[in-house]
Amino acid sequence: MGFEFKNEGKPFKMAFDEDSFKGRDFKDEVFKIKLPDGELSSKQWIFDGIKILYAEADLDRPAELDWTGDTELVSMHFNLQGSTSIQQDGMNGTFELKKNQHNLFYGTQASGKMRFDELKMKSFMIQFQKDAFLDISKNGNESLQRFADKIVSGSPTAFSDSNLNIDLSQLNCIRSILNCDYSAGLKKMFFLSKTIELLVLQAESFHNSRFSAAAYLKYDEDKERIIFARDYLVKNMESPPSLIELAKIVGINEYKLKRGFKEVFHQTAFSYLSDLRLELAKNQLLEGKKQATEIAFELGYCSLQHFSSAFKKKFAISPNQVRP
Known part of the structure; x- marks a missing residue:
């Protein structure tokens, strides 16, 4: 099935399933989906078991989309605007990514709600087939190794118990991907390097938050x-x-x-x-x-x-x- 979105009971299916990762060719795709109260547009690039996805939604009034998925994936989520809640089967509790937050998830059965704040949503995501992620992360730090061990065992998990804030280095990395104008061959190399860079930045930000002093901002x-x-x-x-x-x-x-x-x-x-x-x-x-x-x-x-x-x-x- 991949992923399916519903608004007021009406399904909108999107091709985020495992078959879309197959093949060695570099794929560069743009698509739009009409919603009852607006439009969802997206760009995606697929190569070597990796999918990079950027999505924007513009609505006429506030709304929620229910979503479900049944594909085994590792997903890096960067919520740039709006908020998204994620309920992952096999994981305790619900993760809600608010504006300017990120996290890393692994799972096979997931569901949740995508809420649109301020009538606009912007989201950046990198998804990996399991083997592709394990190959890239095999020499990572202790935190990344623990996360990889959970993936090998088949246990749904989040990289961090609490979402982290997107910092400037991560934001610049995302912008460099979205603004890349290299030809297909060079773009594939560039995207792979930036995917690894973003994973390193994410792993380091979790490591720093884990060992930092108590938070000053409590609320x-x-x-x-x-x-x-x-x-x-x-x-x-x-x-x-x-x-x-x-x-x-x-x-x-x-x-x-x-x-x-x-x-x-x-x-x-x-x-x-x-x-x-x-x-x-x-x-x-x-x-x-x-x-x-x-x-x-x-x-x-x-x-x-x-x-x-x-x-x-x-x-x-x-x-x-x-x-x-």
């Missing part, structure tokens, strides 16, 4: 405000507010904003913003459509000299040395 409401602060900075990166102004905007004090942001994203708010600007600048330079001066001012740098200095400090080359 989901505070975590959501930190996510909102990040989103506000990203939307206003060309003219960002001060830390005091940002704290007022999100409704928490400056101290909690500073401590909370570093706990969630592993760096300060303006270090995050600086890294994001420079990563975006590098990608735009590689595209070759804009000059460094134009990029610098669009991203909020006060001068080309300031931009060039920051760029060279991060990447060890000047903007003019970047070639598409």
Whole structure:
């Protein structure tokens, strides 16, 4: 059966079954599904027992989709917008991935609800056939090895008992996949390297959370405000507010904003913003459509000299040395 979605009792079947992984050819597919109250669109790439899937949904009103699946897969979930609940047969409890959260799951029988918040959902997922995942993860850290042992035993499991926050390095990796414009042969190599990189980042983030000190942010409401602060900075990166102004905007004090942001994203708010600007600048330079001066001012740098200095400090080359 693969995966089946239902809204108000009406089924919408999607080809996420095991047969779709077969073959050695690189597959690049786009599809759209009309829903009663909107549309679900998706891009997917399939190669060597791996499927990369990016999905967006736009609805006219809030809704839920019931979903079920019966395919043995290892799935890396990155919830970029909206929330998804997952009830996995053989696992205790329900996992709910909220905005900006990720986790890694293995199972054969699953069900749950996909909820659409703010009338929009964005989700990124990498799915592996069991053998493909075990081959890639065989030299991983202790946490990844324990997860692999559960897979070998056939025990449905989640990588982390609690979902983790998507950090900037993971987000940049996802963006590089979605924005990749290599030809099919090079794209397959690039996607495989980025799949491994994202798995490494995910395994490391779990390891760090497991051995870190007790969390400073105790309540989901505070975590959501930190996510909102990040989103506000990203939307206003060309003219960002001060830390005091940002704290007022999100409704928490400056101290909690500073401590909370570093706990969630592993760096300060303006270090995050600086890294994001420079990563975006590098990608735009590689595209070759804009000059460094134009990029610098669009991203909020006060001068080309300031931009060039920051760029060279991060990447060890000047903007003019970047070639598409």
